[in-house]
Amino acid sequence: MEEECPKAKVPCKFSFAGCKVKLKRDLVQRHLDTSKDEHLEMIASECKRLKADVGNLQLVVAQISPFLSPLELPMNNFERFRSGGTVWRSNAFYTHFGGYKLCLGVSPNGWAEGDSSTYVGVAIYMMKGEFDSRLKWPFKGAITVELINQRKGGESCKKVIVDQYTDPRHFERVTEGDIRDNGWGYPQFISHSDLYKPEESKEYLVNDTLIFRVTNIEVFSV
Numbered sequence: 196m197e198e199e200c201p202k203a204k205v206p207c208k209f210s211f212a213g214c215k216v217k218l219k220r221d222l223v224q225r226h227l228d229t230s231k232d233e234h235l236e237m238i239a240s241e242c243k244r245l246k247a248d249v250g251n252l253q254l255v256v257a258q259i260s261p262f263l264s265p266l267e268l269p270m271n272n273f274e275r276f277r278s279g280g281t282v283w284r285s286n287a288f289y290t291h292f293g294g295y296k297l298c299l300g301v302s303p304n305g306w307a308e309g310d311s312s313t314y315v316g317v318a319i320y321m322m323k324g325e326f327d328s329r330l331k332w333p334f335k336g337a338i339t340v341e342l343i344n345q346r347k348g349g350e351s352c353k354k355v356i357v358d359q360y361t362d363p364r365h366f367e368r369v370t371e372g373d374i375r376d377n378g379w380g381y382p383q384f385i386s387h388s389d390l391y392k393p394e395e396s397k398e399y400l401v402n403d404t405l406i407f408r409v410t411n412i413e414v415f416s417v
Contacts, residue, residue: 212237277303296324318380334366335416343406346398
């Protein structure tokens, strides 16, 4: 067999470090004995390269980690958005490391659907991301969003606002601009009455601030 033949050509044991020599098996030891200094230099160079790669990876992880779920997204100045009829959008976040880029959109007066004007609407918006060229499109998954009950010990309002039944057109890759115009979610995520007339165990709006939490993201489209 070739793997046992002393005349078969084999790569140097230091090929991982950059040695490109291929020689007969019975000459390998001589090569190792006469090339120790070169191999040590190669190993030192490879270690330096790997250290730089690790440093770069740590930097990327440090930059993206704060934007991975679970994460809290505080919406300040709720009344200003409500009275102005405008949609608030959160900072961007990612489904996972190297994943899809999204943001949360909140309409204090819901969306034009029935009596949704007396509700807060919440949706997920697709954004143009750094890793889009490596991902499968459209994005498919499940995203759970929670409105934090700021009264200690109280139950929060939690909904799965993206799931396997979501219209995939809302989660195609963004090719124009930075964010898709239309999101997907709940026009009636929570009623105004729950915000302005809190029960003893519920207090969502505190100091004109709502705190949303993206508690779970599952990706089906990888």
